[in-house]
Amino acid sequence: xxxxxxxxxxxxxxxxxxxxxxxxxxxxxxxxxxxxxxxxxxxxxxxxxxxxxxxxxxxxxxxxxxxxxxxxxxxxxxxxxxxxxxxxxxxxxxxxxxxxxxxxxxxxxxxxxxxxxx
Amino acid sequence: xxxxxxxxxxxxxxxxxxxxxxxxxxxxxxxxxxxxxxxxxxxxxxxxxxxxxxxxxxxxxxxxxxxxxxxxxxxxxxxxxxxxxxxxxxxxxxxxxxxxxxxxxxxxxxxxx
Numbered sequence: 001x002x003x004x005x006x007x008x009x010x011x012x013x014x015x016x017x018x019x020x021x022x023x024x025x026x027x028x029x030x031x032x033x034x035x036x037x038x039x040x041x042x043x044x045x046x047x048x049x050x051x052x053x054x055x056x057x058x059x060x061x062x063x064x065x066x067x068x069x070x071x072x073x074x075x076x077x078x079x080x081x082x083x084x085x086x087x088x089x090x091x092x093x094x095x096x097x098x099x100x101x102x103x104x105x106x107x108x109x110x111x112x113x114x115x116x117x118x
Numbered sequence: 119x120x121x122x123x124x125x126x127x128x129x130x131x132x133x134x135x136x137x138x139x140x141x142x143x144x145x146x147x148x149x150x151x152x153x154x155x156x157x158x159x160x161x162x163x164x165x166x167x168x169x170x171x172x173x174x175x176x177x178x179x180x181x182x183x184x185x186x187x188x189x190x191x192x193x194x195x196x197x198x199x200x201x202x203x204x205x206x207x208x209x210x211x212x213x214x215x216x217x218x219x220x221x222x223x224x225x226x227x228x229x230x231x
Contacts, residue, residue, distance in 0.1 A: 035220075037168075045160075045168065045211055047220040063219045064119075097167055103215035104158035106179065108167035 002026040002107045004098050009112030016088050016116070022081040022098030022109055030054065030076040035101040036083050038094035039111075046094075048072075050101050051081070065091075088116045120144050120214050124223035130231040137199040139226045141212035146192045149216065156216035159188055159197045162225075163208045171210075172197065204230060 008020040022034070033056070036048040049062040051072045060072050071084040081098050093116045099105035121144040131137045147156045155175035160168040170179045172188035175195055185200045199206055207230060212223040 044225050045162075045213070045222040047218075047222070050218075061218045102173075103156065103220070104170060104173040104213065105160075105168070106170045106173075108169070111167055 002100070004100070004107060004109035006096065006098055006109045006112040009096065009114045011115045011117065012088055013118055014088060014090055014116055017084070017086045018088065018114060020083040020085070020096055020098075020112055020114070022083075024079045024081065024098075027100070027107075029074075029079040033101040034072075034074065034081045035099050035105060036072060036081075037097045037099055037105065037108075038092075039097070040091075040094045043094075048083070048096070085114070088114075090116050092116050119219055120147065120217065120221050122212055122214055122221050122223035124210075124212060124226050126226060127224075128227040128229065130229045131199075131202045132231045133204065134201050135231075137202050137206070137228055139197045139210050139212075139228070141190075141195040141197070141223050143193045143195075143214050143216075147214045147216040148192050155191050155195070156214055157188075157190070157195050158213045158215060159186075160211045160213065161206075161208045162211065168211065199228070202228070202230070 003025045005023045035050040051060045069087045073082045095111040097111045098109045100107040123142045125140045157175040159172040162168040176188045187198050189196050209225045209227050211225050
């Protein structure tokens with residue numbers, strides 16, 4: 001069974017940093033493209049960015065609002081996806097989901113809440 | 119960026135009746151070389167992550183009941199729940215994956231009348 005478990009969320013001040021993790025199991029993580037999708041409280045879904053598998057280059061794409069501030073990485077040796085978030089803004093407050101990425105998102109974690117507030 | 123719109127914002131349908139949700143993209147998401155529409159539908163129940171229902175505009179994900187169906191091509195798409203069940207109360211989102219940034223519609227809330 002595919003499982004994605006996010007962690008690392010919490011309360012952070014504007015301008016601060018946070019690193020989210022997503023532990024994957026039940027599939028061959030190293031072959032998978034992965035994405036982060038976020039959802040602000042009471043709002044819709046917003047794609048944050050993706051990382052390709054190493055065999056497909058391991059490259060990343062980002063949405064404009066986070067480009068230059070957020071970095072997606074992966075450690076295939078421990079089946080874990082990361083989202084490094086720097087220069088956080090109040091508008092980054094959201095539940096952050098990691099997903100398997102076939103361009104559509106077929107498996108989702110339960111999400112981790114990031115709150116950016118002074 | 120491709121902008122996705124949905125209508126209606128919300129709808130209430132009697133149990134056993136049909137629910138229809140529309141999704142429109144600001145440009146075509148049909149990749150003509152493959153003759154595939156790069157359009158997916160998700161269901162999100164309160165307090166839960168989204169769940170993939172439909173991809174390639176009309177292919178049901180494994181395990182999704184056959185009362186859910188997707189149709190459409192190019193810029194106009196429809197999600198139909200043929201006979202609404204109580205467990206279908208949720209918000210439904212469409213998403214284009216034709217090009218990055220991937221974008222979602224604003225969602226349609228489905229309730230029981």
